[in-house]
Amino acid sequence: MGRNDSMESVFRESVNDWSKFKRPASLSRKSSQSPIYPSPDTATSGSQRILWSFAQLGGTIEIDESLIKPHDFESLKRRLAYGDISGATASTNSVPSTPRTLGGGDLGHSSEPPPSPTGWSSYLRGPFGGRAQQHRRTGSTMQDAQERTLQSRSVPTFSAPPSIVAVDLVLAPGESKTFQFKLRLPVDLPPTYQGKAIRLRYNLTLGTNRSDANANSTRAQTSRLIQVPIRIYNHIGESGFRPFFDLMNPVILTKEDASVTLVSEDERPAFGAERSRAKVASRKGPSLRKQDLQEYTRQLLVSKAISEGSPVTSVPEFGGPAPAPAGAGTRSCKATIEALARSSSKVSYDIAKDGKVAAVLTLVRSRYRLGETITGVININNAHSLARIARMSATLETFEDVQPSIATLPAGRLQRVTRIIHAEHHESVLDKGRASFSLCIPSGASPEFVTSGVKLNWLVRLSFLTISATKPVGAGDIEKKLAKLRPPPHLLPTQSDGFSRYHVSVRAIDSLAGSATGLGAESAKALAELGCARETKLETVECAVPVSILPNSTSYKVGDAEFYA
Template sequence: MRLQYLTVSNKSAITKILIMIEVTGVLPRGSVYLAGETVKCIVTIKNLSKVSQNNVDCLAWASVQINCQCSVSDTRINLPNTRKLSSEEISPSSSDTSFVPNRGEQGMTVLSTKPRILFCDLKLRPGESKSFAFEDVIPADAPPSYRGQAIKYSYKLIIGAQMLEHPTKLLRIPFRVLVLHGMNDVSVYMDTEEVQPSNPFLKQEQNENNLLDIAMQVLATITARKAPHFYNITNAKGKVAKFILFKQAYKLGEDIVGVFDFSEGTVPCVQFSVTLQSEEQIAEECRRKVGHGSSYTSYVKHQDMCLHTEKTHVNIPVPLSATPGFMTDIVCLRWRLHFEFVTSCDPIPELERPERPDMSAMWCGPANLNVETMIWDLPIKIYPTNPLHACSSTQLKTNASITL
């Protein structure tokens, strides 16, 4: 923090007056947005000085813009001649008094909106404050927020301000971006025919959440339950089980519900596990080594014993903090259900049922069991959810402040 002092001298004493200007940024809608939505920020400038009302402090300027930084693992990714935005391209001057939003950031800038100037030569009396509204649209083709093993995409709203004869200071507010593919042209989903006549003398009210409403309708259609999918799980010795999945497309925060049917199995299954995994696949031209093609991350795991079980089910929640599937020039993210079945190589004797209902029977399993593990992967689709719902799981703050 750098402070500015004014010196007032007279015959009796010399007094130093502290001057402080506080810049605060607030995201009123929350910290999660869909690509194509408008980000709104309220920027408040307040003079915290405690001096006479006759003194007026002046701010030279303040500007706001949206940046997306991309950081890659040098041991896994080898970027070719990738086009990136340098500090000189974003700001023509590299001095400490110019607005360079990616100053001090790691990686490369893959997205940078045009800077919006909030004000120039703002004068505030001690205790006085003034607020400014900033709005900008996240490009529909922007990459999503993502933190993987080989690459990271992070978004920040950057506010730059400068006092006279002082270096520029930056205020960064991180936020999350979700991407729903197919929303590049919203007009496809809009009704162009107007049902009611419009009055040319009245200002037509536009629905600010029109894109969000359309996106939620598209998501509801894509992830709706249509027909169950049946999968016969077999190995070289016969049938292990039948798996029923009610749909293959899910939103963040939904539960993946499936049913196992072992009643028709000819191979005894002792134990099974189902794990929700994401596959991060690096583009072939960006791989540092051939073996660095794909990496997997496990999120939720369901494990159960199933010997002598006819039917059982699994319920796997999709975390709200996860990143839906996407594809860029560098990486592709896909989702799958990873199954592991522990089957017995030898027949296991069944439980002998009692002759009468009032009689009981006890079954003792073998002390040693010769087993083998079978692996099966089932691809699924993970889509975004309502950004307002995703805000409940994020740890990003919606406000930040800095003192000039």
């Protein structure tokens, strides 16, 4: 039986065959769009088509030319611009004399392609010499890359080639895709740092090129580039060793080592659900069970047994995972930092003035992590002190130690210029025998690191305002005269009463309040015979104690950050 096909059914079948790539061979080579037969890849209304997208990680260093001589860095720019990267990390298959500052180039495209003819005239002229629409390439030439490198204020410390995330990706209305980007970083990279002499930055660059079928021909493609600043911490070895980074030999990867994978629907994180669960958990507080306490006790017993054979061990966190047994393999950097911070013992320093111990400083630990608090105790104003301390101050500060060969200022002046105070404590200790202080380490600061040109140092600076005797010293041995001097007059023993005994029991030192309000002639003569001076002078004594600051190590999950482009 024959089939009575109408004109509409024939037209419908023809369009369906065209959409299924069943086009005639004579028309398959045409690049122009037919007004009758739409393109098979025409997206539905409201959908987004991403022609290409990429991700790239890079780090740069920027110097202050008023503090650091730029000659060596200008020489490095010329080496990078003209392809001389001897000592830098490059693949064996790389082409010589090629600029390496971009780590394999960029994916720059013009967002305004040249217009192409459309409509019936283009369709009719297609078989007779019609040309395909060309996308104008605006990627950098070698000369452009060299000029940008020489004129840039920053120098790369790490550069990797861009990694393709997706090509010709079509997203329906409301549809989303999640990709995971992984790249193993070199162990010698310095951390992110915003200082005065140098600034170390790391950025994750994301680029997309979208096609809008509803836009006009001049705006059919839109390119977007977003740079996400990220924080990187330096690597710490099991013995506390920090790798050395050479600023003149940046890490330039010419071979793509990053991996980009598509995350399935089951593995995709639900950002809204996680935030809602976090809010509910914060309101309810931590829920502790009896099993958690038993598990934590068991972990403590295991760590106690392991610590008998190893000098450094980490105490498990309450509710955290069980510690790995000895010999199970090299611990992670996070576990190493936690073990180094917990195993650090207390340290004591004697602070002397004029050859005599004026104060004794004791720090609870010598290593701290970002976000922790430095606690110290100072023993002062003891019976054998030559001077009495009236006021003390403690500051937590950093300074940049620049190599003299590239520094523009002397070391002392450069230290004062690059000095940054993070925390401070001031206290009057005139009638105290012991004082304590607490200095909080900012969690957003950078840990100490060392490079070929600049080193970041952390220290606790103590300043004491002392009261010393000013009795004139005659000719002879000055040291013997100073040794015979007694403490200032207010330290002379007075008649014991109820208040003095109360002051000793509370302050652990004698009261400064004497029984007499003034000194008469007889008292002055008695003081002179005892070797005490009537007049005193105020002096300032300063000292700096270095502390080791490690990167932050926490068992809490870092919150997700969202960026839109």
